[in-house]
Amino acid sequence: MLKKIKKMTVGLAFVLAACVTVNIYFPAAAIQKAADQIVNDVRGTQDEEKPQGNENKSSRSFDGFKGLSIGPRHAYAQINIEVSTPAIRNLKQAMKNRFPSLKPFYDRGNIGENNVGLIEVRDAAALGLKEKADVARFADQENKDRRSLYSEIIEANKLRPESLPQVQKLFANSWRAKSQANWWVQNDNGGWEKKK
Amino acid sequence: MKNKKAIFAGVALACMCVMATGLFILIREPFCIRKAGAIVEQFFGYRINADRITLSPALKAEITGLSIAGPKGGGAVFMSSQANIESSFAGALRGEVEKIILREPKIQIKLGKRKGSSSDLSFIKKLPAVDLVEVRKGELRLFLDSSPYEMSIKDISLDVRRFSPTKGGRIAFQGTVNVAGGKNSYPTVQGFFRGDFNLTRLFPTPIGLGVLEATVGSGVFSAGVVKKGALVVRAKLEDERILITEAALSADSLDVGKGEKRSGLKNVTVRTDFTYETKSRRVYANHLKGEIPGVGVFEGSGKGVLRHDYPWQAAIEAKDINFAGLFAALGPFVAERQGEEWSVRGQGALKTELEGTMAGRVPGARGRASLQLKKGEFASKDGTKAGQGIDGEIVVQFRFPFSENGTKDINAFLSLSPGECLWGKYYSDLRKVKAKASSMVDLRITGKDRRVDFNGTANLFDTGDYLYRGSIDRDGWRLFVDLKDISNKKVFLVFLSEYLGQVDPLLKGAEVGGRLDAEINSEVRPDGLKLTGSVSARDAFFWVPEKSLFIDQVNISLPLNLSSRLTDHGVLREEKTETGAMGIKTFQGGPIELKDMEIPLRVSENLLWIPNAIDIPFFGGYIKILSYKVADLLSPTRRFYVTAGLQNVDLGAFMRELTGLHFPATMDARFPMIVYQDGKWITEGKTSVKIFGGEVELSNFYAQEIFAASRKVGGDIAFRDINLGSITQTIKIGRITGVVEGAVRGLEIEYGQPSRFVLDIDSVRKPGVKQNVSVDAIENIAILGTGSGGVGMVLKSGLNRFFKEYPYSRIGIRCTLENDTFHIRGKILEGKQEYLVRRGLLRGIDIINRDPDNTISFLDMQERIGRVFEDRKKNEDPLVGVN
Helix, strand or coil: CHHHHHHHHHHHHHHHHHCEEEECCCCHHHHHHHHHHHHHHHHCCCCCCCCCCHHHHHHHHHHHHHHHCCCCEEEECCCCCCCCCHHHHHHHHHHHHHHHHHHHHHHCCCEEECCCCCEEECCCCCCCHHHHHHHHHHHHHHHHHHHHHHHHHHHHCCCCHHHHHHHHHHHHHHHHHCCCCCCEEECCCCCEEECC | CHHHHHHHHHHHHHHHHHHHHHHHHHHCCHHHHHHHHHHHHHHHCCEEECCEEEEECCCEEEEEEEEEECHHHCCEEEEEEEEEEECCHHHHHCCCEEEEEEEEEEEEEEECCCCCCCCCHHHHHHCCCEEEEEEEEEEEEEEECCCCCEEEEEEEEEEEEEEECCCEEEEEEEEEEEEECCCCCCCEEEEEEEEEEEEEECCCCCEEEEEEEEEEEEEECCCEEEEEEEEEEEEEECCCEEEEEEEEEEEEEEEECCCCCCCCEEEEEEEEEEEEECCCCEEEEEEEEEEECCCEEEEEEEEEECCCCCEEEEEEEEEEEEHHHHHHHHHHHCCCCCCCCEEEEEEEEEEEEEEEECCCCCCEEEEEEEEEEEEEEEEECCCCEEEEEEEEEEEEEEEEECCCCCCEEEEEEEEEECCEEEECCEEEEHHHCCCCEEEEEEEEEECCCCEEEEEEEEEECCCCEEEEEEEEECCEEEEEEEEEEEEHHHHHHHHHHHHHHHHCHHHCCCEEEEEEEEEEEEEEECCEEEEEEEEEEEEEEEEEHHHCEEEEEEEEEEEEEEECCCCCCCCCCHHHCEEEEEEEEEEEECCEEEEEEEEEEEEECCEEECCCCEEEEECCEEEEEEEEEEECCCCCCCEEEEEEEEEEEEHHHHHHHHHCCCCCCEEEEEEEEEEEECCEEEEECEEEEEECCEEEEEEEEEEECCCCCCCEEEEEEEEEEEEHHHHHHHCCCCCECCEEEEEEEEEEEECCEEEEEEEEEEEECCCCCCCEEEHHHHHHHHHHHHCCCCHHHHHCCHHHHHCCEEEEEEEEEEEEEECCEEEEEECEEECCEEEEEEECCCCCCCEECCCCCCEEEHHHHHHHHHHHCCCCCCCCCCCCCCC
8 A cells, every 4th residue: 555655646747747837928137137147238247236226126036936836846947138229229329319308317316217227307307407407308218218229128138018018117126227426316105315 | 277288288298298109018018019010021022030139218128139121031131239220319309219229130131133123312311310320240141143152241341420311420330251163163262441521411412522442352263363462442422523543453463364374463553533523424544553563554534425325435644565465464365375385575665545435336345556666576486486586567557346246357566587597407597688578468357257358469588579368257258369579589599599608508608580570379178278370480590600590581471270179180171271481591500501491380289280292402412302291289298200211412512511431322212201299309111211322221210309419329330232332432441342231220329429230241253343452441440349450461461562552352340339349250161260351262361260259448449449540550560460
């Protein structure tokens, strides 16, 4: 009887080990990596620090648990996020060209990075009228380009349109994480704080 | 006889004493008091009660529990716990009272609705002289018949000394005031008053000096709250005039407004003098001065006559108004939506002169007010809309009858030297503009509905003549605008040049010229907007040097007939058709030049179209616009429909200008329907172009944001019977002969670069058409396919150098571009080989794809194409072999 049970257990283990399902999930890690690369390109920064956003944390911890899972193994398709279509190249270049104009406003705390991957004009009270118009125009153009960029990434990588908020969130992680000290960033709870 | 008289006098005196004694005794009896009260009530209507009356032979009387009520219990009620009356014997004989002392008297008065009663004060002269009247702890309560308000004056102390109707006397009084409404009713006031008057005569007119002080600890009114308010009046009563030598009104805190909007004024003061001449009934105040800290100081004067038509005149001047403070004070009274509040700052001066009548045939006011503004600023709450450095002047003349139905006339002149202006992303520094903006407007307000009619002229920085008129009533508004001889150049320089340069650096240096005239009637009613009139432009031009765009001698006559009220949008109404025209002498946009365009236009409700086909000369041929229609002009989803064609266009000249390449062909094309909607141009049907001996057919063509850098163009292209010889004569990649067909499917071009497509090219055998490929073409194809041009060296060495061309039997190529990755695959599969080009039967050349998974990035492909069209380095070593 005991032998039978042992055989059945071993057999079951083989069956379980043989069950491999290939699932394609939302490629959070790959998009995060692409976002880091784009932000580096736009701002001319180096990849020294890792994004700290909750979305990223959760996705990374989720990846870790996958390795420990017991039972039928799920193979996760390696998705290469394309970040170099003509639209993406031009959008990146436009943002890169615009960044020197935006930087003084970041430095002075007039604008900040919100938690959905966009720029927000926070406090323009101390600016002259021309600077107010400039910051409004730059922020508007930047946000228009960012929205186009996120849509292009979804389209180029054949992701579902509903994944736009997730893409924005991942980019928000990168924009915020790669912000300079004393720039304003919006945390995931909606509060604004100075980057340390 | 003498004795008899003496006895009679003694008896009479004794009887009188007995009677007096009897009266003294009887009157103290409650029965008698009640009986006497009943008699008085019967004859006079007043009910008088007293608990006890004590009469002293020394001419002293003491009454306790005295109460006097008005007829039928209404009107006034007087009660006093104790009243003492004293007089000396001699004074009594003179009808004088020495002392009247009232303790805790209480008076209640209920005021009814009766109006117009005149006061007869002649009773004053009948009052007895009193040496001293004292009232202690008195109380007066006033009720209003028609409202819940009640005013009570408590702790009243009143001292009247040496009172005589003819010689006056001194009167001093004080008390605390409390005004209270019902539940949640206003006003509620707590205060204190004090007065001291020294009169030398009381009747017929009082004469003397006095002071009245009233303080309000707190007062809550429906309009606001007053804290620590004070009124001090110093009066001088003369024989024929009453002088208020000083009336000072002040409030530590005056908080007016509605809801959370409060003015929060502090330390408000107003001082004035005042004179009333009793004979002439003239009133005047020569020195009125008020100060509202944070707002400014105002001074004024006024005069009037209190009879006949009650004419009056007043003047107020404020030399240094702080508009920030003024706007904050007035803010609670300005209707603004939550989040749309505005702030105003600046210094200014106000001068008003008013006059009018309070009665007569047409009582009302008329006057003139001028307001000067310096360094004015305004800003929305979020700061996205603002202006600063604004200097200006408003002069208003008006005539306001007081009657509700009277017509109110206002004439206003406004002159502004604007400074900087911010409106969202729009910014303009108008300080650079030397001219001013001004407007003169006449307004008339009539009827109970307060219909406003207005007409005026305006000068906007000397850009032309502007006239306007219109009306506003409860059903909507109408506005007619007449623009005459407007300088496009000045309008562009003042309002647009700077802004466009900020938005797009390529628009810096743009110039606009010509003149504009327009007559526009607009009418807004609850069911929508209607716009009619006409716009005409003369000799207009538009030049953008950075974009090499030049449009010259534009003449437009465009009728307007737009309405958002229509439900049958897009339906042509022949009976309402109006005619216009547009002429452009020169259009030059980069290499494209159009000349002498004359385009007739027709306009009906919300529709604009051209009535017949027009030919626009274009590179030796014509662009034929067969039909053009714009529907739903007022709607954001307006649609354009165009049917057009090209006829005998010299493609060679056109492409040479456009690309530098020469295509020796004429082009004929027909675009059956091009539709524009929601920012996207879409072709319906198929468009065919005859070129290179064959036909190219475009379908599903679309274009988005065609004038933006992010423009997107796409569609499908099919081509048939294309002569490769003709193409390779034009595109110098080496000579190839033969005929091909194929298609470009899913073509998408973004930012001027292809982002995806699938291209199929297949050769087609045609009798009498050779299929050869030159060495140069092979070399170039190898560069495109492999990145190396070394094969050319192989073909140009040894025996191969004697052959300039090689025959081929078939070409089959598929190129795909997706996600910036470019693939080239051969479509000819024989054995295990994948051929792009298959050689001829006996001789020729094969091009084989040895690495089917080979992909290159689009940037690499761009680099390879660049190498094809540039001189390659000589003596380059071959890197690939040739079959």
